[in-house]
Amino acid sequence: MVFSTPLFLFVYLSLTLLLYYAVPLKGRNLALLAVSLFFYAWGERIYVVIMVASTLIDYTHGMLVERCKARGNDRGARWAVASSVFFNLALLGFFKYWDFLAASFQAVGLNFMPVLNIHLPIGISFYTFQTMSYTIDVYRGDARAxxxxxxxxxxxxxxxxxxxxPIIKYKDLGDQIDSRTCTVEKFASGVQMFVIGLGKKVLIANNVGMLWESYKAMAPGDLTVAGAWLGVLAFAIQIYFDFSGYSDMAVGLGRMLGFEFMRNFNYPYISRSIxxxxxxxxxxxxxxFREYLYIPLGGNRCSKGRWVLNLFLVWAATGIWHGASWNFVLxxxxxxxLLLVEKFVLLRWLKRAPGAVGHLYTLFFVLVSWTIFAIEDFGQLGEYLKVMFGLGGVPLIxxxxxxxAANYLPVLCISALAATPLGAAVYRRLNVRTAHILGAVLILAGLLLCTAYLVDGTYNPFLYFRF
Known part of the structure; x- marks a missing residue:
């Protein structure tokens, strides 16, 4: 079940909110646990057992870490943390990477690992990272068991x-799990954030995504330089509004339930450097990755060579986290x-250069990166990149x-504006009464328009399900 469906909007969410606010305060976590397990089981059925097992193992490991620390048994606490981390990584590794490794070995003639055709549990990359951070936080003293x-x-x-x-660390959410405040203002803010995210996903990402699908499906001989760049621009818009929209919906739902989650995106396409x-x-x-991998490896407080290695390990892990395919590693x-080049050469120059230069530089290399990200087949990837850079005598247009370009121009222009903080800045400058009235009208109109699209449309993918 995904957020951008009528079933979720008008059945699951409505019933969940009714139940949540009907039960006494002390029973709300139990109610949330029940509806959350049902939510996950709706899409995964038997795999909900994996989540339950992960919960039980990390819960007991957290208690064990705290007990060992209280008794001065630091070695035992470290073993408990290591055991928890090993279990979570083994769980993630088996379900996400077994078939990838098996196929990679078989491609070079090594057949000791069979391809099992394992189904990837939805969200496993997110919830294993969350539970893994729990025992580490308890060991560090950043959270209580x-x-x-x-x-x-x-x-x-x-x-x-x-x-x-977004990936929520226990130390950031633990206090809210134990006690939180639900107010009308927070609930209304949550509804507003949810509908904004829904609009990003349904009205922008889904529409522009169809443009990328059209170009991705073309044979290399049918592509042009301008068309290839238009296609990857469409993917860049799709993945941003798809994922940031889903994150906004998550933040909005959290507020409706009294939680405050961290912001996951902050207008990345206005950046002036990688x-x-x-x-x-x-x-x-x-x-x-910074808190649980980069800093424990030594961060940048080490020799230059070691720092380069630390950065290599972090970005290799970041790539493979996104998917079990070599293009994600690449x-x-x-x-x-790019980050090494910036650190050693470009950043000093970019800080002195006009802002437009930094924006164009960043967008260029980000668009190239999305090409690598979006196309898993290396043969197709190579052909697409050749066309983008005008190699092989391909036509320009x-x-x-x-x-x-003519058909998608309106949504592309809207996307470009929505990817900047301009709209939010204008809204903040309105007086309170006007802002409230306009906000209510836009939210209602957005919800009605999204509902119409969802009822009528069939193209409604969610890119980060495979991660």
């Missing part, structure tokens, strides 16, 4: 951010190289480009 199994289960299974993040881009894109993942290492 959760005594209530119900409360810990609520943290792991919380349906607003269960299947696509370094800045990654401070604004998928913030929860970047933060997780995508991660592509950013590793054709009738198909003119047709698609």
């Amino acid at each position: 959760q005594r209530s199994l119900v409360n810990f289960g609520t943290f792991v299974t919380l349906f607003p951010q269960l299947i696509a993040g 370094t800045e881009f990654w401070r604004r894109w998928h913030i929860s993942l970047s933060t997780w 995508w991660g290492l592509y950013f590793w190289v 054709d009738g198909a480009f003119k047709y698609y």
Whole structure:
């Protein structure tokens, strides 16, 4: 079940909110746990057992870590943390990477691993990272072990951010799990944020995504330079509004239930460097890798060679986290190289250059990165990149480009404006009364329009389900 469906909007969410606010305060976590498990089981059925097992194992490991620390047994606490991390990585590794590794080995003649055709559990990359951070936080003293199994289960299974993040660390949410305040203002803010995210997903991402699908399906001989760039621009818009829209919906749902989740995107396409881009894109993942991998490896407080290695490991992990395919590894290492070049050469120059130069530079290399990200087959990827850079005598423009550019121009222009903070800045300058009235009208209109699209449309993918 995804958020952008009539079933979720008008059945599941309505019943969940009725139940949540009908039960006493002390029973709300239990109610949330029940509806969250139902939400996950709706899409995964038997795989909900994996989530329950993960919850039980990390709950007991957290208690064990705290007990060992209280008794001065630091070695035992470290073993408990290591055991928890090993279990979570083994779980993620088996379901997400077994078939990938088996196929890779078989491609070079090594047949010791059979391809099992394992179904990837939805959201496993997100909830394993969340539970893994729990025992680490308890060991570091950043959080106390959760005594209530119900409360810990609520943290792991919380349906607003269960299947696509943002990745919430226990130390940031633990206090809210134990006690939170639900107000009319917070609920209204949640509704507003949810509908904004729904609009991003349904009205922009779904529409522009069809343009990318058209260009991705073309044979290399049918592509033109302008068409190839238009196609990858469409993918860049689709993935941003798809994922940031889903994150906004998660934040909005959290507020409706009294939670406050971290912001996952901060207008990344206005960045003036790749370094800045990654401070604004998928913030929860970047933060997780920095706190639980980069800094423990030594961060930048080490020799230059070791720092380069640390950065390599982080970006290789970032790439493979996104999917079990070699193009994702290449995508991660592509950013590793760009960030090294910026650190040693470009950043000083970019800071002195006009802002437009930084924006164009960043957008160029980000668009190339999305090409690597979107096309898993290396043969097709190579052909598409050749066309983008005008190699092989391909034409610059054709009738198909003119047709698609004309038809998608309105939504592309809306997307370009919506990817900047301009609209939010204008809204903040309105007086309170005007802002409230206009906000209510836009939210109602947005909900009605999204509903009409969902009822009538059939193209409604969610890109991050496979991650």
